[in-house]
Amino acid sequence: MAEALARLGHRTVFGLLGSGNFKLVQHLVDRCDGRCVWVRHESAAVTAAAAYAQITGRVGVASVHQGPGVTNTLTSLTHAVRERAPVLLLAPEVARGRRLNQSLDLSALAATAGAGFEPPVDVARAAERAVHERRPIVLGLPIDVQEQEAAAVEPEVPLDTPRANPSAADVAAVADLVTSRERPLILAGRGAVLADARAVLEALGDRIGALYATSLVANGLFAGNPLSLGVCGGFASKLAERVVQEADLVLAFGASLNQWTTMHGTLIAGATVVHCDTDAAAIGQDRVALVGDAAATAEALLGELERRGHRAQGFRAGAVEQEVRSYRAADDYDEVHADGLLDPRSLAVALDRSLPAERTVVYDGGHFHWFPTPYLSVPDAAGFVAAQGFQAVGLGLGTAIGAAVARPERPVLLLIGDGGTMMALGELDALVGQRLPVVVAVFNDGAYGAEVHHFGPMGLPTDLVTFGDRDFAAVARGLGARAATIRATEELAVAVDAWLAEREGPLVLDCKVNPGVAAERLAEAFKGGA
Numbered sequence: 414m415a416e417a418l419a420r421l422g423h424r425t426v427f428g429l430l431g432s433g434n435f436k437l438v439q440h441l442v443d444r445c446d447g448r449c450v451w452v453r454h455e456s457a458a459v460t461a462a463a464a465y466a467q468i469t470g471r472v473g474v475a476s477v478h479q480g481p482g483v484t485n486t487l488t489s490l491t492h493a494v495r496e497r498a499p500v501l502l503l504a505p506e507v508a509r510g511r512r513l514n515q516s517l518d519l520s521a522l523a524a525t526a527g528a529g530f531e532p533p534v535d536v537a538r539a540a541e542r543a544v545h546e547r548r549p550i551v552l553g554l555p556i557d558v559q560e561q562e563a564a565a566v567e568p569e570v571p572l573d574t575p576r577a578n579p580s581a582a583d584v585a586a587v588a589d590l591v592t593s594r595e596r597p598l599i600l601a602g603r604g605a606v607l608a609d610a611r612a613v614l615e616a617l618g619d620r621i622g623a624l625y626a627t628s629l630v631a632n633g634l635f636a637g638n639p640l641s642l643g644v645c646g647g648f649a650s651k652l653a654e655r656v657v658q659e660a661d662l663v664l665a666f667g668a669s670l671n672q673w674t675t676m677h678g679t680l681i682a683g684a685t686v687v688h689c690d691t692d693a694a695a696i697g698q699d700r701v702a703l704v705g706d707a708a709a710t711a712e713a714l715l716g717e718l719e720r721r722g723h724r725a726q727g728f729r730a731g732a733v734e735q736e737v738r739s740y741r742a743a744d745d746y747d748e749v750h751a752d753g754l755l756d757p758r759s760l761a762v763a764l765d766r767s768l769p770a771e772r773t774v775v776y777d778g779g780h781f782h783w784f785p786t787p788y789l790s791v792p793d794a795a796g797f798v799a800a801q802g803f804q805a806v807g808l809g810l811g812t813a814i815g816a817a818v819a820r821p822e823r824p825v826l827l828l829i830g831d832g833g834t835m836m837a838l839g840e841l842d843a844l845v846g847q848r849l850p851v852v853v854a855v856f857n858d859g860a861y862g863a864e865v866h867h868f869g870p871m872g873l874p875t876d877l878v879t880f881g882d883r884d885f886a887a888v889a890r891g892l893g894a895r896a897a898t899i900r901a902t903e904e905l906a907v908a909v910d911a912w913l914a915e916r917e918g919p920l921v922l923d924c925k926v927n928p929g930v931a932a933e934r935l936a937e938a939f940k941g942g943a
Contacts, residue, residue, distance in 0.1 A: 414554070416565060417536040419445035423474050423501070427452060427461040427815060431478030433505025433556055438476050450818050450847065453839030455482050457811030459489035459549070460800060463498035464815030468773065468795045472499050472540050473815065479505035479556070480517055487526060488805050493549045494527035495802030496630070497603065500549035501540050502528070508557035523551040533558050576608075577691045579705030579713055587664075587687050587703055588717045594662035594685065596728050597623040600645055601707070602674070603630045604667015604690060606794040610708035611635065614666060617715045622727020623664070624737060626653060628674045629799055631667075633791035639738045640729070643787060646674040647934045650742040650787035656733060660684045664714075667707040669695065677940060742787035753900045754927040757856055761785035763902035764826060764854055767909040773816045773823050776800060777809025779830030780862030783932030789826075796823070804938075807836030810853070814840060817849040824916060825851040832861050834885060844919040845893045851919045852909065855885050858928040866931040867939055882925070889921035896921040 415437050418424070424447040430438055441447035452458050455477040462473030477483055483504045493500045507513045523530040528549040531539040536552065543550045591597065599618050601610065605627075611634055618625055618640070625635045626645040635641035642653035649657070654676075663684045668674060670688060675681050688700040689710045696702045703710055718724075728734065743762045750756070765788055774791050776782050776799040791797040798816055800808040813827040834841075834855050844851050861878040869875045889896035897908035899922050912920040 414533070414536050414559070414563075415441040415445055415447070418474065418540075419447060420567065421537060421540055423472055423540060424448060425450065425465065425818065426474040426476050426503070427458045427465070427818075428476035428503075429453070429455050429458055429478065429482065430476075431482055433479035433482065433554070434476045434503060437503065437554070437559060449476075450814060452811060452814060452843050454811075454837065455485035456489040456808070457814060457837060457840050457843070459486045459493055459500060459502060460808045460811035461815030461818070462500045462502075463489070463493040463496055463549075464775070464798050464800070464812040465819045466498045466500055467496065467798055468816060468819035472501050472543050474501045474503065476503040477505075479507060480514070483517060483519065483522065487522065488803065489808060489811065490523075490526040490528055490549055490551075492800065492803040492805055492808055497547040498549065499543040499547055501543050502549055502551045504551050504553055505559070506553050506555045509555045519551055519553045576706040576709040577704070579689070579703055579710045581713075583703050584710070584713045584717050587701060587714060588721065588723070590662060590685060590687065590701065591621055591664075591714070591718060592721070592723050595725075596660050597621050597662040597664060598626060598657060598660035598684070598728070599623045600626050600628070600663055600665045600668055600674075601631050601634050602628040602666065602668025605707040606631050606634055606667070608667060608706050608708040610666060610711055613708055613711040613715060617664075617711050617718075620715060620718055620724055622725045622729045624656065624660075624728045624733075626657060628668045629786070631794055632786070632797040632799075633794040636791060636793050636796075640734065642737065645680065646676055647937045648673075648783070648786040650740070651745050652736065652740045652742070653787075654680070656737065657681070658683060659733070660728075663687065665689060666711060670697065670700075672940070673937070676937065749927055749930050751927045751929070754925050755900065755902070756930055757781055757784040757926045758788060759902060760854070760856065760905070760924055760926060761788040763905045765789045767906050768824060768826055768852065769913070771823050772796060773798065773820055773825045775809055775813045775816050775825060775827045777812075777827070777829035777833040778804060778806040779833055779856070780858070780866065780932060780935065781828065781830045781856035781926070783934055785828055795820070806830070807833045809833055810837040810840035810844070813851045813853070814843055814849060817851050821850070824913075825849075827851055827853045829853060829855055830862070831855055831857040831859060831880075831883060831885070835883075838888070841889055841894060841919070841921065842892050848918040850916050852912065853889075853919055853921045855921065855923050856926050857882070857885060857923055858926050859883070860928060862928060863935060863938065865928070866935055885921060885923040889919075889923075894919045894921050896923065899924040
């Protein structure tokens with residue numbers, strides 16, 4: 414099985430070893446030129462593999478122990494499903510026919526998370542399913558099966574999936590809409606990233622005078638384009654929130670248009686929405702459907718408009734274009750000053766200025782994550798990974814491990830709260846022990862800030878979610894990491910500059926943020942029963 418993985422090109426595995434997976438992973442490392450990136454908790458193995466898959470475009474492989482080793486992955490496995498990450502989870506099982514403490518129904522667990530399940534017959538099939546279904550596949554590996562002899566079989570090379578082309582009639586109907594509207598917006602999501610659609614979407618935008626925006630998970634797709642509004646939705650800049658509402662036509666390519674991207678529909682309520690997706694079932698009934706691959710569909714629409722000789726200034730005819738070109742989110746907020754405490758927005762601005770432009774930005778979940786997006790640039794869509802598919806807290810450190818392995822030439826910037834850091838503290842040791850170049854910026858407000866700012870205004874006590882200050886820098890140094898306590902942006906620049914001179918191993922920044930600064934859009938997170 415290890416040799417089959419190697420022949421398929423899957424030589425990097427993220428894992429925590431036990432009796433159920435020790436021999437397999439050791440064989441991959443010793444005999445197949447493989448690499449095992451170790452973690453301290455099984456959850457991190459799956460999030461690391463998911464990040465690796467998102468950044469590289471290849472299958473991410475995770476390996477854990479049987480029984481509790483597998484159940485420890487349930488949250489991160491569900492996260493990977495929601496992120497549509499092609500992950501192969503090598504999941505040992507107790508020997509067939511035995512009923513032991515660690516016996517488990519793997520297929521049922523996989524189904525609970527939304528993952529696929531594959532028995533240990535064909536490693537290549539499991540990996541291919543992960544790619545084509547764009548979700549994790551749990552590969553069951555009974556220990557007695559692992560010990561059996563098996564003939565080496567050359568895995569078949571997976572076939573490329575042909576692009577789904579839209580119907581000519583649908584393209585013509587959308588072209589009619591384009592020619593009748595004055596303020597078009599092109600909104601791209603993960604499907605546009607997977608289709609490598611940036612160039613054709615920009616060409617389409619130039620022809621019709623559109624502005625550009627992305628969903629959060631596609632952040633960076635239009636990096637460097639002066640007519641990009643950045644992320645659309647709850648993580649948007651103030652300019653993007655206002656301008657998106659002025660659009661009279663939204664051409665959405667490969668974006669789910671969920672409540673986060675549309676702010677519960679309010680941002681696009683005044684526009685005709687054309688929704689392009691490969692899955693017709695994913696398109697809302699109140700939208701104009703355009704079924705097809707994002708790149709192929711944009712090419713077809715561009716070709717139809719060229720055939721008609723249509724060209725328009727659209728959004729680019731007035732003052733909006735210059736406003737978008739000159740806008741700087743860093744100048745568009747009122748800093749809240751407090752002695753020895755940082756405004757989280759100013760912290761994000763300082764991080765943006767201190768780190769090289771070529772970087773990978775990773776988000777954990779928490780109150781802090783509503784602040785940074787408008788102020789942090791990313792170099793491309795592969796330079797941003799939001800560990801928020803399941804809205805879990807504590808998956809950021811594992812995600813940062815995968816990001817650092819996927820693109821070792823880029824420093825990783827992990828944004829994480831004190832709550833998320835505490836949940837996955839052991840992964841700081843994984844960063845140190847493997848000398849991974851990650852800047853861990855802990856937004857430390859000494860509390861679960863989302864709960865404080867949500868329930869406090871209701872008059873409810875928040876002492877059970879307020880914990881006080883903790884010295885994460887001291888903990889990090891105890892594990893062997895470079896670390897600094899940050900109470901002013903000048904201190905941050907000094908610490909990052911010193912780390913960049915060597916860029917070896919992690920830098921942990923214990924950033925003391927002002928707990929009194931509440932995210933304006935926090936209420937969105939609690940709408941709809943959340």
